[in-house]
Amino acid sequence: MTKAAQRPVMHDVARLAGVSHQTVSRVLNAHPHVSAETRERVIVAMRQLNYRPNAFARGLVTNRSRRIGVMSFDRRMFGPGSTLRAIEHAARAAGYGVAVVGTTDLSVGDINDAVESLDAQSVDGIIVIAPTQAAVRALGTLPRGLPIVALEAEYRPELPVVSIDQFEGARLATRHLLDLGHETVWHVGGPSDWREALLRVDGWRATLADASKRTPPLLEGNWSPRSGYAAGLELARRDDVTAVFAANDQMALGVIHALAQAGRRVPEDVSVVGFDDIPEAEFFLPGLTTVRQDFDEVGRLGLDLLVRILDDSATEHRERPTIAPQLIVRASTTPV
Amino acid sequence: MTKAAQRPVMHDVARLAGVSHQTVSRVLNAHPHVSAETRERVIVAMRQLNYRPNAFARGLVTNRSRRIGVMSFDRRMFGPGSTLRAIEHAARAAGYGVAVVGTTDLSVGDINDAVESLDAQSVDGIIVIAPTQAAVRALGTLPRGLPIVALEAEYRPELPVVSIDQFEGARLATRHLLDLGHETVWHVGGPSDWREALLRVDGWRATLADASKRTPPLLEGNWSPRSGYAAGLELARRDDVTAVFAANDQMALGVIHALAQAGRRVPEDVSVVGFDDIPEAEFFLPGLTTVRQDFDEVGRLGLDLLVRILDDSATEHRERPTIAPQLIVRASTTPV
DNA sequence: AGGCATCCTGGCATCGTTAACATCGCCGGT
C-alpha cells in the first residue's frame, strides 16, 4: 500500500533492527536491561528511518507532554520579552517545549481564559509572569493541581516565586540621588496594582525616611513614555524639583522630554534615574542612569524551579530565589 | 476505586447524560444528526463534570494538534515581540495554541534545531519570522510537508509570505527628507543579510536616483543603538551631512546621540528619520520622525493565511499580502 | 402499509506508545 511515504512508527524500527517494539521503547527511554549491542542496532535503525516518536501516543499513556506554558503580560515590553526568551532557551535545553498565551487586561476572566488555553494544550506546568495583585489572586482558581511558578508575584506560602529585589533597586536609585546631594527625590511610580510598582514606591519612601528627607507626593504613571511625559509636565511646573526617580526607563524618557520642553536641562537642572536598563537607555539624551534588572536570570531560575517541581513533585520546594538589581550610573544624574 | 479525583473522560459524560460516548463525541465535534435537546443534555453534563477532552487521545487519532509553531528571531526587539503577540491572539481566536522557539544565530543548524523542536511538539504548521536570506534557505530543509508561512521573507514561489512594503517605507522616508530641501540623504542600513535591510537600501537608492541626487556611501549597522552611535560618529566627522535616514529607530537614536555629542543639533543642523515607530520614538529628544510598520497586522494576516492553508490544503494559496507602511512626521526633521 | 430519513445506541477497530507480566537462557551455589 502507500506504506513508503508514511511517517515511520516504532514497529518499523523494531522490524528493521530485528527486535520487538518494546525493546525500541526501552532504548528510547534509556531503560536498563538492554544489551549495548542491541541498543546500538536500534539506534542505527532509528536514524536510518529518521524515526521520531509520536508525541500524542506517548502523552496518552504517560500523561505528560514535556511542554510548559508561559502566561505573560505585554510581550512587547522589554522585560517580559527577555524573560520569555530566557525561559524558552532554558526549556529547550531541559527537553521541554514552550506554549505561550498572552493576557491583556489581567482580569480574573482574562486569566482564566489564558489558563484554560494552556490546559487545552496539556502543559505539564505553567510559568506566570504575574505582575498584578489581581493576577496572583486569579491563580487561586487554577485547574486540578497544575504546578505553577510565578515571576515577580506577591508572596504566598504555597506559590513558588522568583523575583528581583525591587525594594533594593528603588533604594539604590534613591540613595544614589541623595548621595549626589539632592534635597529630596521625586518618584514617578507604575500602576498601583502592580507589585513591582508598589515595592519600588516602598523602597523609595523607606530610603527617604532613613535619610530623614521629606517625601514628596507620589506621581503615578502606567509604564508608558506618554504617562511619564504627563508626570514630567507636572514636575516642570514646580521649581523645587532637582531629582526624579522614574519606575521604568520609558517613563523616565517621557519625564526628560517634558522637562526639556519646559526648558529644564537634564542633568544640569534635574537629575533623572530610570529602572530596567533597556538597550536604548544608554543612548537617550542624556544617557540614562538606571537600575538594571537581569530578566534572563529570572527566566532561567523560574524554569529551573518549575522543572525541579515537575521532576520531583514529592518533596516540597521552598526556595524563593531573589535576584539583586544593579545601579548603572550614566549621564542623567549629577551632583547639585 | 479512587474514581472521584480522576479527570473525567468521555464515557463519564455519556453516562451522566444518558447517551453513548459516540453521541458525546458528535456533540464535541459539532457533527450533524444530534437533536438539540440531546446536545443540550450533553453540554450540561460536560459542564457539570468540568470535562475537557484529552488532547493526546484526540491527536493520536486525528493526527492534528490544533497548535501552530512560531519561530522567531530576537523576541526582545519590538517588531518580533509585537508580531508574536498578534499571532497568539489571532490563533487563540481561531482555536489554535501557539508553541514558540527562538533562533539565535540563524545558521542552518540553529534553524534545524528550532524546526526539530517544533516538530517534536507536533505542531500543525509553522510561522517563521525569517528575516535573513540564510534563514529562508534553511527552510528548504523542512520536515515532511509541514505547512509554513514566512513573514518578511524573500519571495519564493512555493513559500507563502506576508510582508510590509519595505521599499515603499524607505521611499517615504527619503522622499520626505528631499521634499524638505535636503541636497541628499545619508543612510544607516541594517545588516546586509537581512531582507528588510536590503529593501530599505534599495528604496533609498531608487528614490535618490529618481530625484537625480548623488548617492552617499552606505553605512551599515546591526540594528542596535550602539551601531547607530558608531555610524553617527562617522557622520559627525563630515560637515556636508544634513539628512540621515536610519533603518530602525534604535539606530536613529544612536545617530542622534553621537551627533549631539559632536555638537550637531537635531533637527537644526541635521534631520533624522527612523523606521518602525517604537513606542519610545515619540519621546526621544527630539521626537523622532519615522516610518510606522503595522506589526500586528503582519501577525494577523500571517496566522489567517496559515489557518486557511491548514483548513483547506487542497487548493493552492497564492496570495502574498503586502502591507503599506506609514510616514509619521515629528520633530527630528525640518526644512534646510 | 411500505419506504426512507433522522436520531441514536453499542460494539469494535484504530492511532502509537508505555507498563505490567511472562518467558527464556545462563550462571553460580550447593
Next chain:
DNA sequence: ACCGGCGATGTTAACGATGCCAGGATGCCT
C-alpha cells in the same frame, strides 16, 4: 544436576479519543 535469580527480551493490555458499521426506534411522506 537442580534451583533461584537475574539479565535480556517478547507478549499483551491499557491510555481516551474518533470512525465505521449494523441496527433499532421514531416520524413523515407517499
